Amino acid sequence: MQVIERTFSEFLRHPKEVVAELDNGDVVLRRRSAPALHLRHADRENARSEAFSGITRVLRHLSLHYPAAVGKSLSEAYPWTNYLPDDERAQFLEEFAQELAAAASIGDFKAVAQFLHEWKATAEVHADPELARRLAGPHEITHGGRVPRPSG
Numbered sequence: 001m002q003v004i005e006r007t008f009s010e011f012l013r014h015p016k017e018v019v020a021e022l023d024n025g026d027v028v029l030r031r032r033s034a035p036a037l038h039l040r041h042a043d044r045e046n047a048r049s050e051a052f053s054g055i056t057r058v059l060r061h062l063s064l065h066y067p068a069a070v071g072k073s074l075s076e077a078y079p080w081t082n083y084l085p086d087d088e089r090a091q092f093l094e095e096f097a098q099e100l101a102a103a104a105s106i107g108d109f110k111a112v113a114q115f116l117h118e119w120k121a122t123a124e125v126h127a128d129p130e131l132a133r134r135l136a137g138p139h140e141i142t143h144g145g146r147v148p149r150p151s152g
Contacts, residue, residue, distance in 0.1 A: 001025050001044075008037065049107055056097075056104040063097040070097075080120050083127040092119050 002025030011018045011029050021027050022041055029037040063070045071093050075081045081089055095115070103109045125132050 003028055005030060007031075049104075053104040056100045060097040060101050063093055067093060078116070078120070080123040080127075083123040084119075085126065088122065088126075 004021050004025055005028045006018050006021075008029045008031040011027075018027055018029075019039075022039060026044075027039040029039065031037065059070065067090070071089065074093060074096065075089075081092060084092060099112050099115045103112045125135060
């Protein structure tokens with residue numbers, strides 16, 4: 001599927017032309033100082049969502065019945081999982097499938113990106129023995145002064 005990029009200004013000036021391009025693929029509208037917008041025909045989005053939900057259910061089933069195979073696939077897709085201890089790698093595998101299933105059920109995958117970011121940070125700690133040692137040790141808790149009330 002082709003992705004066509006246009007500026008948001010082009011869309012505002014020539015909306016019919018930009019919408020006509022949806023017949024050839026998705027349109028990404030770039031905006032200054034703001035996230036891009038993604039235009040797609042609703043039927044294509046519904047089909048994508050349905051397919052992704054099915055793939056998620058299959059992955060969940062496979063992770064329950066064939067955890068070693070799915071674990072190997074995940075370690076190839078996310079090589080940083082090799083730094084996780086075995087018990088944490090198993091936990092990642094189980095939670096990954098659950099996280100995908102939950103995200104697919106509501107059609108919002110931002111939580112999956114956050115999940116991956118957090119697990120990758122955990123792997124980075126395990127990859128650095130000095131950092132892991134410092135974080136595992138006792139921490140002195142200090143209390144600072146009062147935090148000022150936010151203004152605005």
